[in-house]
Amino acid sequence: MIELAGVTKRYGEKVVVDDLTFTVRPGCVTGFLGPNGAGKSTTMRMMLGLDRPAAGTVLIDGRPYAALDEPLRHVGALLDARAMHEGRSAYQNLRCLALSNRIPLSRVDEVLEEVGLTSVAKKRPKGFSLGMGQRLGIAAALLGDPRIVMLDEPVNGLDPEGIHWVRTLMKDLAAQGRTVFVSSHLMSEMALTADHLVVIGRGKLLADTGMQEFIDRNSRSAVRIRTPEPEKLRDVLTAEGITMEERPDGVLEVSGEPVERLGALAFEHRVPLHELSPQHASLEEAFIALTGESAEYRTGPLAAAGAPEGGPPPAVAADGARAAAQPTGTES
Numbered sequence: 001m002i003e004l005a006g007v008t009k010r011y012g013e014k015v016v017v018d019d020l021t022f023t024v025r026p027g028c029v030t031g032f033l034g035p036n037g038a039g040k041s042t043t044m045r046m047m048l049g050l051d052r053p054a055a056g057t058v059l060i061d062g063r064p065y066a067a068l069d070e071p072l073r074h075v076g077a078l079l080d081a082r083a084m085h086e087g088r089s090a091y092q093n094l095r096c097l098a099l100s101n102r103i104p105l106s107r108v109d110e111v112l113e114e115v116g117l118t119s120v121a122k123k124r125p126k127g128f129s130l131g132m133g134q135r136l137g138i139a140a141a142l143l144g145d146p147r148i149v150m151l152d153e154p155v156n157g158l159d160p161e162g163i164h165w166v167r168t169l170m171k172d173l174a175a176q177g178r179t180v181f182v183s184s185h186l187m188s189e190m191a192l193t194a195d196h197l198v199v200i201g202r203g204k205l206l207a208d209t210g211m212q213e214f215i216d217r218n219s220r221s222a223v224r225i226r227t228p229e230p231e232k233l234r235d236v237l238t239a240e241g242i243t244m245e246e247r248p249d250g251v252l253e254v255s256g257e258p259v260e261r262l263g264a265l266a267f268e269h270r271v272p273l274h275e276l277s278p279q280h281a282s283l284e285e286a287f288i289a290l291t292g293e294s295a296e297y298r299t300g301p302l303a304a305a306g307a308p309e310g311g312p313p314p315a316v317a318a319d320g321a322r323a324a325a326q327p328t329g330t331e332s
């Protein structure tokens with residue numbers, strides 16, 4: 001378990017992590033999200049004792065990182081895959097880590113095998129591709145068989161097989177009861193991997209909540225309806241006080257009404273339907289809605305005008321402005 005209480009970090013005048021309080025629990029994958037410059041890496045560095053908070057505390061299984069004996073046995077982390085010794089082979093890099101943490105050397109071969117680098121174990125990481133470097137960094141994180149695994153952008157540079165492998169690895173580690181804390185900008189990947197989300201913007205906590213709850217809270221739900229008798233259906237729905245949008249292709253879109261009610265009304269009034277489908281918002285859509293206000297580095301109007309994966313931007317932006325005002329969700 002990782003516990004942060006009131007953690008704050010300043011660089012000069014700038015507050016880059018602002019009074020963060022949250023707990024990362026074992027047994028699930030917790031995704032750590034935030035726009036560029038939100039303070040994710042700084043937070044992870046403070047968790048690992050690499051940066052000192054100006055205020056607040058970070059506890060790893062109840063103790064500060066600095067107080068852990070043989071810390072790699074408690075927490076394994078991938079922060080910067082390039083942080084390997086360039087003059088040593090992959091094997092030697094891991095061997096040094098193992099020796100300094102009294103980890104049996106047999107683990108070096110095991111983790112090299114696990115990440116698929118056995119055949120290049122004698123090569124120096126200098127010649128590695130981005131993805132191979134990531135794999136070596138993950139091997140280092142797993143070396144001490146830690147109860148807590150912390151990965152900053154682990155799928156960066158990995159090929160599809162590698163991405164699938166990391167996803168499966170994180171889920172397996174969580175299923176074994178370990179604490180898995182992972183940051184990524186790849187929303188589709190995060191949606192497939194994480195059970196719980198911690199979202200920050202400009203160093204502040206914006207959400208600490210389950211994945212589905214996060215999406216539900218930060219996006220609008222809509223139902224798409226196609227009928228050969230749109231006017232009749234429009235009259236039926238209007239009489240019930242239900243508003244809808246009509247798309248140029250004749251599709252009706254209704255927000256905020258359960259699909260069951262809409263289906264029942266169509267049935268009751270004998271309106272034939274060719275389609276009645278709930279539209280599920282994506283994590284990306286919900287993320288942009290929540291963090292839009294707090295993104296430090298924003299794109300220009302052209303990119304900002306496009307809604308991800310088909311959702312209309314105005315409604316999402318309105319929800320986001322409301323949601324961004326206060327953290328959503330509670331710790332489970």
Ligand SMILES: Nc1ncnc2c1ncn2[C@@H]1O[C@H](COP(=O)(O)OP(=O)(O)OP(=O)(O)O)[C@@H](O)[C@H]1O
Pocket residue numbers: 011016034035036037038039040041042043
């Ligand atoms: N050593 C440092 N000195 C001064 N400012 C720093 C330092 N490290 C980070 N910062 C600043 O702190 C803020 C948070 O940076 P951080 O790298 O933690 O963000 P992040 O959420 O990990 O961003 P990204 O998603 O782009 O990796 C940024 O404004 C960054 O410029």
